[in-house]
Amino acid sequence: MMRMSTFKRGGVHPNDKKELSKGKAIERLPLPGLLTVSMSQHLGAPAKALKKKGDAVVMGEKIGEASSFVSADVHSPVTGTVADVVPVRLASGAVSEALVIKPDDIQPEMFNTIHDWRAMSPEDLLALVKDMGIVGMGGATFPTHVKLAVNGKKVDALVINGVECEPYLTSDYRSMIERADETLEGIMVLARILSPGRIIIGIEANKMDAVSYLSSKVREKGYPIQVMPLKMKYPQGDEKQLLKATIDREVPSGALPIDIGAVVCNIGTCYAIYEAAVHHKPLIERVVTVSGEGIKEPRNILAPIGARVADLIAFCGGYSVEEPDRLVSGGPMMGFAFADEDTPIVKGTSGILALIDEPLNEGVCVSCGKCVAHCPMGLMPNRMFRNIKNGRYQEALDLGLLDCKECGCCAYICPAHLPLVQGFKLGKKMSRRRA
Amino acid sequence: MRKVSASPHVHSPMDIRKSMLFVIIALLPSSIWGVYAFGLRALLVLLVSIAASVLTEFLLGRIDKKNTLGDLSAVVTGLLIGMNMPPQIPLYIPVIASFFAILVVKWTFGGLGCNWMNPALAGRVFVFFSFSSAMSSFSAPRALAADALASATPLGAVKTAIAGGMTGLDYEGVLNQLGHTSTAFAQSLGSTLGISPYTVDAFIGNVGGCIGEVSSLLLLVGGIFLIASRVITWHIPVVYLGSFAILSWVFGGVRAGLGLFNGEVLMPLFTGGLFLGAFFMATDWVTTPTTKRGEVIFALGCGFFTFLIRYFGSLPEGVSLAIILMNILTPTIDRYVRPKKFGYVKPVKEARK
Numbered sequence: 001m002m003r004m005s006t007f008k009r010g011g012v013h014p015n016d017k018k019e020l021s022k023g024k025a026i027e028r029l030p031l032p033g034l035l036t037v038s039m040s041q042h043l044g045a046p047a048k049a050l051k052k053k054g055d056a057v058v059m060g061e062k063i064g065e066a067s068s069f070v071s072a073d074v075h076s077p078v079t080g081t082v083a084d085v086v087p088v089r090l091a092s093g094a095v096s097e098a099l100v101i102k103p104d105d106i107q108p109e110m111f112n113t114i115h116d117w118r119a120m121s122p123e124d125l126l127a128l129v130k131d132m133g134i135v136g137m138g139g140a141t142f143p144t145h146v147k148l149a150v151n152g153k154k155v156d157a158l159v160i161n162g163v164e165c166e167p168y169l170t171s172d173y174r175s176m177i178e179r180a181d182e183t184l185e186g187i188m189v190l191a192r193i194l195s196p197g198r199i200i201i202g203i204e205a206n207k208m209d210a211v212s213y214l215s216s217k218v219r220e221k222g223y224p225i226q227v228m229p230l231k232m233k234y235p236q237g238d239e240k241q242l243l244k245a246t247i248d249r250e251v252p253s254g255a256l257p258i259d260i261g262a263v264v265c266n267i268g269t270c271y272a273i274y275e276a277a278v279h280h281k282p283l284i285e286r287v288v289t290v291s292g293e294g295i296k297e298p299r300n301i302l303a304p305i306g307a308r309v310a311d312l313i314a315f316c317g318g319y320s321v322e323e324p325d326r327l328v329s330g331g332p333m334m335g336f337a338f339a340d341e342d343t344p345i346v347k348g349t350s351g352i353l354a355l356i357d358e359p360l361n362e363g364v365c366v367s368c369g370k371c372v373a374h375c376p377m378g379l380m381p382n383r384m385f386r387n388i389k390n391g392r393y394q395e396a397l398d399l400g401l402l403d404c405k406e407c408g409c410c411a412y413i414c415p416a417h418l419p420l421v422q423g424f425k426l427g428k429k430m431s432r433r434r435a
Numbered sequence: 436m437r438k439v440s441a442s443p444h445v446h447s448p449m450d451i452r453k454s455m456l457f458v459i460i461a462l463l464p465s466s467i468w469g470v471y472a473f474g475l476r477a478l479l480v481l482l483v484s485i486a487a488s489v490l491t492e493f494l495l496g497r498i499d500k501k502n503t504l505g506d507l508s509a510v511v512t513g514l515l516i517g518m519n520m521p522p523q524i525p526l527y528i529p530v531i532a533s534f535f536a537i538l539v540v541k542w543t544f545g546g547l548g549c550n551w552m553n554p555a556l557a558g559r560v561f562v563f564f565s566f567s568s569a570m571s572s573f574s575a576p577r578a579l580a581a582d583a584l585a586s587a588t589p590l591g592a593v594k595t596a597i598a599g600g601m602t603g604l605d606y607e608g609v610l611n612q613l614g615h616t617s618t619a620f621a622q623s624l625g626s627t628l629g630i631s632p633y634t635v636d637a638f639i640g641n642v643g644g645c646i647g648e649v650s651s652l653l654l655l656v657g658g659i660f661l662i663a664s665r666v667i668t669w670h671i672p673v674v675y676l677g678s679f680a681i682l683s684w685v686f687g688g689v690r691a692g693l694g695l696f697n698g699e700v701l702m703p704l705f706t707g708g709l710f711l712g713a714f715f716m717a718t719d720w721v722t723t724p725t726t727k728r729g730e731v732i733f734a735l736g737c738g739f740f741t742f743l744i745r746y747f748g749s750l751p752e753g754v755s756l757a758i759i760l761m762n763i764l765t766p767t768i769d770r771y772v773r774p775k776k777f778g779y780v781k782p783v784k785e786a787r788k
Binding site: 009012014015167240244250251252253254255323324325326327328332333334335336337338339353355357358360361363364365366367368369372373375376377378379380382400403406408411412413414415416417419421422425 | 443505774
């Protein structure tokens, strides 16, 4: 057994529960009757809607335009008619404008042409990434063209994130197995844009079959890519922890990976970049893992952006219990719990989970120090929480509140099950308000 | 009802009640040995201590209209107090200790999580200074019942003898001179391993002492169980025992006229409740530092003060007082010792122009 690396400080080992959906091949969702396409599917300013009620749209047509530098275009997932323009509440709780599109009965066959991206310049490829509305698909949905515009800074390492450390989620795993050729080609597109010194794909040890499969593919094609298995530990999929694990560099507080010469890109994003570069296909669909103990038949579903959660759950045979305790968009460690099954899928929806809660014994802080020992950022969650509870936001900031990325290790491990992450979200909001 | 709350939506199955339950399970082997070695009277002491702790917690909860028995912390406190009592102790003494521990040390400061001193230790020390002679008279364990001298703890006996001028001998020599005996099993195992039979007996638990402190072997088993189940980490017990062992080895022989680097190591480790203290008292969540580095400093302090009190103080045992002293210093340690934050690498100093 080879020695595998991981990040050093903190982290937890939740039960990964991936066996529920690991063996399920990606299946396409039958076209829903209505699609609710949000104009805010990315980090940054919402896109400006280009269509109004009654307009006809074509699959892949731009229907929302990036409204500022950090923003992304939105495209129609289907050919059809705009039935309505409504405000919609996303799983994160944010409300945004959305176009409700009624698809035509017959959908065109599109995006089959093969374009030669190798003939394009890095600048043109970057422009293509922007035009295709690509955002980070690991969940943070940072517009990819902004991340790739490194402004002449040298990229030592391009690190591809195949960690998928959140329990339950298997969409990246299935992509690596079923779309290996395309994903690797997408990585080579990225390499052409960035000219990195080296390329590493980081994959956790619970996906060793993906490690060996991608390794053989890389050898076969002769790509200059290193496939690196990593020891399992949450939150290794966070870019700071991933860079520590793969290239042993720490992103300084408040800085970005590019400041240490690195760019991190998610597996799903690489596939989207492949489709953009080779087929000029915009980001209009994604793989969503629908899983959890509350789902009858967990699946990995290729769903169009704008499909409702209810459509996906129905495709999985519905709930396994009368009423699951919670619906979560994303993984159980950092995902958002939401109530409404009409919530639409967006570009960042890596998973939809129906969970059955274990009973929790809540208690008081007993100063056990587990939150401190397990914090991957080296913070003192116990003390920040106490300060926030007492309204001392400045003291919490002094302790490094803004370095907290709400990964949830502290709240996961806390034997008193204190709502630590909730406290930190509140603390950040309150200190912003007072600033 | 569908629930909506902040992430994370999954939690570690380990909670406070379960952790306390694990501590109780880890303490059971040593407690059962105590009952075997000292008889049913010891069981009575344990039960009375637990009952007194739980009852005090319950009654105080009634005043605040809350029931905190479910976290099992009062059971742990009571059990630890009982384990820290000599087997023949008059029953009102553990009752007073439990009452003091729960009311004065724990509830006065706000209950579980708010006390700044280990309640069980504080209760033990309170009754130790209040009822010194009852707290210092021990009975012989079952295996040495025929031996009249075995009712003194070896640690106490050696300290008294050395203070009385018996120098130039190691522990085995002193105990032989005093006429102590050991079990046949310890003699055969000791000669095989080349160590003193008294050390073997002390490790197994064939020695006079408090009910739950005599068997270092079973306390070690319980301690390893607690580390394996991640209720505690290895830092405090290993550093505590290690620092004490090194100090004993280097300086422990000085008073007996044996010079430096000639002190007894194993016997002092296995006696005087050191294993009970190192694995179960010094690892109390509430009253120890929250950072690993802080815990190491805490444990070094425990080792140092235990050594100091045992060899240079007037009492034969120093574990309780050393831990309490470090409990008092814990807020200070926590104020100054902080974990190293991620992403705060010191910038490389630019060369002066």
